[in-house]
Amino acid sequence: MRLYAAAPARCVRQVLGDLLLLGWIAGWAWAGRELYEATLELGRPGRATASAADQMAGQFHDVESRIGSIPGVGDDLAAPFSGAAAAAENLAAAGRSQAETVADIALLAGIAVFLVPVLLVAVLYVPLRARFVRRAGAARRFADADPALLALRALTNQPLRALTKVSDDPVGAWRDGDPAVVRRLADLELRDLGLRR
Template sequence: MRLYADLPARRTRQVVADVLVLAWVVAFALAGRAVHDTVLRLQGPADRLTSAGSSFGSSMQGAAEQLGRLPGVGDALRRPFDSAAGSGAELTRAGQDLADAAGHLALVLGLVVALVPVSIVVLPWLLLRLRWVHRAAAVGRVAAGDLDLVALRALAHQPVRRLAALGPAPARAWREGDPVAVRRLAELELTSLGLRPPWTRPAPPE
């Protein structure tokens, strides 16, 4: 499978485009990671809230248990501390919920920052590259054995100004089977794709 053109000018443009797309992907992947890490720092206060709630709840529960052992008045004295211990548990749950929300938000924002710009550039680039690979492979195979068909493709697809530059009445010359006109038309189609015409390639070493 041909991934790059034969002719230097087209091949250079393809390589430069690939490098730019790769740089774009890397840049926004790093940007997404930076956003993820920045938002994830919100877990710090959430973790401290969780720790404070757990510590407060444990302290209140311990005090409630100690007061509950007092004869006669223990049950009455421990009720406020049991209630405070419940408030500590609620603080712990709130801290855990906040930490989970921060983690989820960090993941979503990081993916959005990375994937949206990458998709905007990579998808069109990939479609154009696959289209070129398909066309270059098809035209290259045909050119190896049927220049007339490649010349016909040039008549159908090339701009009129390029066809006119080949000489007067290139379509009539092709219909009459003029070998020079056929070769020039085929060369125009091949070079427009960045392909080297078969007759200009160096012969393989014997």
Template sequence: MKWYADNPTRFGLQVIFDLVALGWAALWIWIAVTAHDAVLDLRAPGDGLVNAGSGIRDAFTGAADKARGVPLVGDDLSGALGGGTRAGETLIGAGNAQISVVQDTAFWLQVALIALPLAFLLITWLPLRLRFALRAGAARRLQVAGFSDLLALRALSSLPARQLARFSDDPAEAWRRGDDEVIAALARRELSALGLR
């Protein structure tokens, strides 16, 4: 495969478009990471709930343990304080659920913000680059191997009719006759159309 043309103008345009494609990908990756971090900032209330729930649970658990030591009513008092422990655990569960939702949202937003723009590149830019690389590579191999007649045949099948009309006689007939001058001219035009020397 040949990724870039020999023609300086076409080479420059290819480099510019490749840099634009890389810049596009880098921009969306940066946007995705920034959005991910911004969404993760929304987990602060969940962290607050977990911290508050832990504090309440620990306070009520400690009070319930100490209440067991009170004569006569210790077990009843400890049981009543156990409700506070369960309330703290409920707050911890709610906080963890909120944190989980925020983290999942941040992850999938980041994936979408990277995948969609990269899919756009894979659908638009990459096929054009691959098509050029394959065609230019095949043409270069034909040129190096000395198959000018095959390059000329490619020119006959791919060049616009207005370019073929510039020949003094019918280029297809001249190709069939094996006219070396017309074959060389057609081969040069095929290479030139691809931006090759």
């Protein structure tokens, strides 16, 4: 399997493209992480509210239990503190819920900021690279086993001026199986693919 072309200019372009793709992925991964962290900060008030409300509920329950132990009137006096503790617990639950919602949104936003641009570029670039790898592998196999197929491909794909540089009658030479012309035609096609024999 050949990942890069043998032709230096094409190889440099492919390596640069791969490095740019990796940089693109790393950059958007960083941007997604930063957005996640920044959005997560929006949940701080909810976490602070939940913490303060939990402390208040604990204090109201302490007062409720102390006043509730007074004989005769304790239950009546403790009832408002019980209601205040329940309200504080509801406030703490709301704060936790808000913080959890912000955390979920932060995660989704971070993933979206990473995935959308990366997938847009990857959908365009990766198939081109995979196509080159497939074509280069197939061309290598044919070049080593039987270059006649590559020569035929050159006859159909290459411009006429390139074919006439190989032979005055490239089709006739190919039909006759002239090994030198077949090899030069195959080399022409390999060169077009960015490969060498």
